[in-house]
Amino acid sequence: MLRHSRIITLFCIATLFLYACNSVPDHRRYIPKDAALVAGVDLKSLGKTIAWNMITGSKLFKEMEKRVPQKNGSDIMSGLDKAGIDALNTFYVYLKTDKRFNGGIKVTALVPLSNSGDWENYVKKGFPASEIKQHNGIKTTSLGKDMYVGWNNNLLIIVNSAGGYGDASEGPQPTGPAVDMAVELDAAFGVTKDNSIIGDKNFTKLENSGHDLTLWINYEQIMSQYMNENEAPKMAGVSLSPTVWKGTAFACGFDFKKGKITGDMAYYSSGEMSSVYKELGATNASQDMIDRLPSTGLDMMIAMHLSPKGIKGLLEKTEMLGLANAGLSSIDGMDIDKLLDAFTGDMAFTMNGLSVEQAKGSAREYGMPEKKANAAVCYVMKINKKENFQKIIDIALQTGALKPTANGYVIPMSTTDSVFIMMNGEYAALSNKYNEAKAILDGTNKSKKLPAAVASQVSGHPFALYLDIQQAISKVDMGGTISGGDSIMYLESKKLLTDLYLSGGEFKDDAMATHLEVNFTNKDESSIIALLDFGMKISDAQEKAKQQMMQQMMQDTLAPQPN
Numbered sequence: 001m002l003r004h005s006r007i008i009t010l011f012c013i014a015t016l017f018l019y020a021c022n023s024v025p026d027h028r029r030y031i032p033k034d035a036a037l038v039a040g041v042d043l044k045s046l047g048k049t050i051a052w053n054m055i056t057g058s059k060l061f062k063e064m065e066k067r068v069p070q071k072n073g074s075d076i077m078s079g080l081d082k083a084g085i086d087a088l089n090t091f092y093v094y095l096k097t098d099k100r101f102n103g104g105i106k107v108t109a110l111v112p113l114s115n116s117g118d119w120e121n122y123v124k125k126g127f128p129a130s131e132i133k134q135h136n137g138i139k140t141t142s143l144g145k146d147m148y149v150g151w152n153n154n155l156l157i158i159v160n161s162a163g164g165y166g167d168a169s170e171g172p173q174p175t176g177p178a179v180d181m182a183v184e185l186d187a188a189f190g191v192t193k194d195n196s197i198i199g200d201k202n203f204t205k206l207e208n209s210g211h212d213l214t215l216w217i218n219y220e221q222i223m224s225q226y227m228n229e230n231e232a233p234k235m236a237g238v239s240l241s242p243t244v245w246k247g248t249a250f251a252c253g254f255d256f257k258k259g260k261i262t263g264d265m266a267y268y269s270s271g272e273m274s275s276v277y278k279e280l281g282a283t284n285a286s287q288d289m290i291d292r293l294p295s296t297g298l299d300m301m302i303a304m305h306l307s308p309k310g311i312k313g314l315l316e317k318t319e320m321l322g323l324a325n326a327g328l329s330s331i332d333g334m335d336i337d338k339l340l341d342a343f344t345g346d347m348a349f350t351m352n353g354l355s356v357e358q359a360k361g362s363a364r365e366y367g368m369p370e371k372k373a374n375a376a377v378c379y380v381m382k383i384n385k386k387e388n389f390q391k392i393i394d395i396a397l398q399t400g401a402l403k404p405t406a407n408g409y410v411i412p413m414s415t416t417d418s419v420f421i422m423m424n425g426e427y428a429a430l431s432n433k434y435n436e437a438k439a440i441l442d443g444t445n446k447s448k449k450l451p452a453a454v455a456s457q458v459s460g461h462p463f464a465l466y467l468d469i470q471q472a473i474s475k476v477d478m479g480g481t482i483s484g485g486d487s488i489m490y491l492e493s494k495k496l497l498t499d500l501y502l503s504g505g506e507f508k509d510d511a512m513a514t515h516l517e518v519n520f521t522n523k524d525e526s527s528i529i530a531l532l533d534f535g536m537k538i539s540d541a542q543e544k545a546k547q548q549m550m551q552q553m554m555q556d557t558l559a560p561q562p563n
Contacts, residue, residue, distance in 0.1 A: 027110050027155050028092070028207060030188065031197040035094040036225070038197065038216040044088040045212045046256065046528065084118030085111055085156070090207075097225050101160060108188055109158040116153045123149075135182045138189055142181070150185035157188045202249060202268050202511075211253030211264075212528075219248040220270075240318060243272040251511075256531075259523035263516035265504075273317055274510060280310035281462050281507030286346040289382055289427070290459060291446045294436055297353040298450075299375065299472040304347060304463040304505070308340035308384075331395060342388035347381040352436075355475035371477070378431040380440050386425055393423075408437075462505030463514070469497045470521075488541035495521055496534050 031038055081087070089112040098106035113119055123130060123141060130141040140150040142161065149158045161181060197203050197216075206214055223245040247270050254263040269277045285303040293301060315321040321336060328334045354375040383389045393409070396402040402409045408422035413432075420434045424441045431437040439445050449455070458464035473494050478487075498521050504514030520530050 026198070027090075027112055029193070029196045029198050030110055030155065030157065030191050031092060031094050032096070032191050032195055033197045033200060034195075034218070034221050035096055035197060035216075036218050036221050037095040038203070038214075038218075039093045040090050040207060040214040040216075042090045042210075042212055042214075044090070045210065080122075082118060083122035084113050084115035084120075086114040105160075106184075107160040111156040111158065113151060113154055113156050116151055119151060119156060133182070136186055136189075138185060140182050140185055148181040148185065150182070150189065152189070155189075157185060159184055159188060200249075202251060202266075206251040206253060206266075209253050209264075212256050213254040215250075215252040215254075217250040217252075219250060220245050223248070241272070244270060244318060246270045246272070248273075254516075256526055256528035258526055259520050261516075261518040261520075261527045263518075265514040265516065266509075266511035267514075268511045273314075276310055276313040276317055277512055278507045279313060280307050281505050281512050283307060283345070284460050284462055285348070285464065286344070286382055287459055289346050289348055289380060290450075292380065292427070292440045292443055293348055293350050294352050294376065294378060294439065294445050295448050295450050297376075297471065298350065298454075298466075299354045299468055300349075300351045301454075301458060301466045302349040302464070303458055306345045306347065308343060308345050311345075312336060312340055334391065334395075338388050338391065341385045342383065342392055344382040344384045347379070350376075350378045351472075352376040352378075353475075354472050355477075357475075357477055376431065376433045376436050378429065378433075378436050378440060380427055380429045382427055383423070383425065389423075389428065407434075457501040457503050457517070461503045464503040465501070467500040469499055486545070488544070489538050492534060492537045492541070496530065497521065 091112070092110040094108050094110075096106045096108070097104060100106075120132065120139065123132065123143070127141070127143050130143060132139055132141045135150070138150045138152050140148065142148050143158075146161055147158050148161050149156060151157065159181065193199070203216055206216060223240075224242065227240070227242075247268065249268045250265065251268065252263060252265045254261060267277075283305045285305045290303050293303070312321070315324055315336065325335050328336065328339065352375065354373070356371050356373045358371060393402065397404065397409075402411060402421065405420075408420060411419040411421065413419060417432060419430055419432055420437050421428065421430050422437045422441055423429075427441055429437040429440040431440075450458070454466055458466050478490055498519045500519070501517040502514060504512070506513050518527075520527050522530050
C-alpha cells in the first residue's frame with residue numbers, strides 16, 4: 001500500500017512539473033468564436049522539413065527585404081529569428097468583418113513569444129520611431145501605417161490599423177487613434193472562454209489533427225452577416241431560416257510532404273441539413289460509368305453521384321421547392337419529381353488530347369499569332385426513367401436547341417463545331433467528337449484501363465476529380481504570345497507539378513469529407529522546399545525581365561535620332 005502511495009505521489013509531482021514547464025497558455029483561446037476565417041501555421045511541424053536559415057538565406061527572402069517600406073528593411077526581415085518569437089509553435093491569423101477597418105475586414109494575428117524582452121528590443125531597433133506604451137498589462141505600439149501591435153510575456157497580437165491612421169515612422173501620432181487601437185487590442189487579449197473558438201469541438205478537432213497548415217471558414221458567421229446586411233431582398237423573395245446554416249463550417253488541413261501536398265477537408269452541416277448531406281454522400285459514382293470513360297491522352301476527369309433525392313431534400317430545406325416547381329409549371333407535365341427521376345445522379349466529364357497550336361495562316365493584331373485549342377470533351381450521365389429523359393429531349397427539340405440526326409442529336413455550336421448527343425437507354429453521352437460519344441455508349445473504352453494510381457483515386461467515392469497537369473500542358477504551345485520573364489515563369493510552372501487528385505464526398509462524423517493530393521515532379525524533396533525554389537526562380541525571372549526592359553529603354557534613349 002505504501003509503495004503504491006509513493007508511486008502515485010511521484011506521478012503527481014511529475015505531472016505538476018510537466019505542467020509547469022508547459023504553462024504558456026494555449027493562444028487559441030484568444031480567437032473569438034465569431035471569427036469568419038482562421039488560418040493556422042504549425043512552424044514546429046514545418047521546422048522538421050525546413051530550417052529558418054534556409055528561408056532567410058534565400059533569394060526570395062532578399063527580395064522581400066527590398067519591399068519592406070522601411071529604410072532598414074534588411075534589419076527588419078533578417079532580425080526576425082532573434083525577435084523572441086516562438087518558432088516551435090502555431091501561428092494564427094483570423095478575420096472578422098468590420099467596416100471601421102480598411103477593406104471592411106479586421107485582420108488579427110496571434111504570434112506566440114518565447115522572450116518578450118527580445119521582441120521589445122527588435123521593435124526598438126527595427127522601428128525606432130515607434131512609441132511603446134504600457135496599457136492594461138500589455139505593451140502597445142504601431143509598426144508603420146498598417147499594423148498596431150500589443151504583447152504580454154507570452155503572446156504578440158497584431159491588428160491591421162483602421163482607415164486613416166498615420167505612420168509612426170513619420171513621428172508621433174495623435175493619441176486619439178492610438179487609444180482606439182489600444183482598445184481593440186484590449187478586446188483581442190480579453191476574449192472570454194464563453195466567446196472563444198476553443199468551445200467549438202470541430203475547430204479543436206482540426207487543430208489537434210497535427211496538420212502543417214489549417215484553414216477554418218465559419219459559414220454560420222458569414223451567412224448571418226450576409227442576411228443581417230439586408231441582402232435577403234436580393235434573393236428573389238426567398239427567406240432562409242438561420243437553422244439552415246447554424247453550425248456550418250469548412251475545415252481544411254494541409255501537409256507539405258516529400259514530393260506532394262496533401263489536404264483533408266470537411267464541410268460541417270447544420271443539424272437541420274444533416275439528413276440532406278447524408279443522402280448526398282451515401283452513394284458512390286457508378287463504376288460502370290467510370291469504366292466507359294475515355295482514358296487515352298486523359299487530361300482531366302470528374303465523376304460524381306449527385307443524389308436526386310438529396311437535391312430535392314436541399315430544395316425542401318431551403319424552401320425553394322415551390323419556386324422550382326412554379327418555374328417548371330409552364331412546361332406541360334413537368335415538375336421537380338419528373339425532372340429528377342430522369343437521372344440516377346451519376347455523371348462524369350472528361351477532357352482528352354488537349355492541344356493549343358498556332359492557327360495556320362492567321363495572326364492577331366500587333367503580330368501576335370492566333371492560337372487554336374483542340375480537345376475531345378465528353379459528358380455522360382446515367383439515365384433512370386427513359387420516358388422522363390425523353391420528355392426533356394422533346395422539350396429541347398421544340399425550342400430548337402437540339403437537331404435530330406440519324407444516330408442521335410446534335411447541338412450546332414458554329415459552322416465547324418458541334419456537340420453530339422447519343423443515348424442507348426442506359427446512358428446519355430455528349431461530346432464534340434462523335435466517335436468518343438459512341439465509344440462511351442458501346443463500352444469500348446472498358447478494355448483501356450485507367451492507370452492503377454488514377455483508378456484508386458477516382459473510384460469508390462461520391463465525387464472525384466483527376467487532373468493530369470503534365471499531360472494537359474504537354475501540347476500547349478504559348479510561343480509568340482508570351483516573352484521575357486513571363487516565358488521563364490511559364491516554363492518553370494510547367495516543371496513544378498505532375499497531377500492533382502480531389503476525391504471524397506462521403507458523409508461521416510457530421511461532415512462531408514474530401515481528400516486532396518497535389519503531386520510534384522521532384523519526388524525526393526519536400527514540397528515546401530520545391531515551392532520556395534519555384535518562388536526564387538520566379539523572382540529571378542522577374543528581375544531579369546526588369547533588367548532587360550531597362551537596358552532596352554537605355555538603348556532606345558541613346559540610339560541616334562533621325563534628322
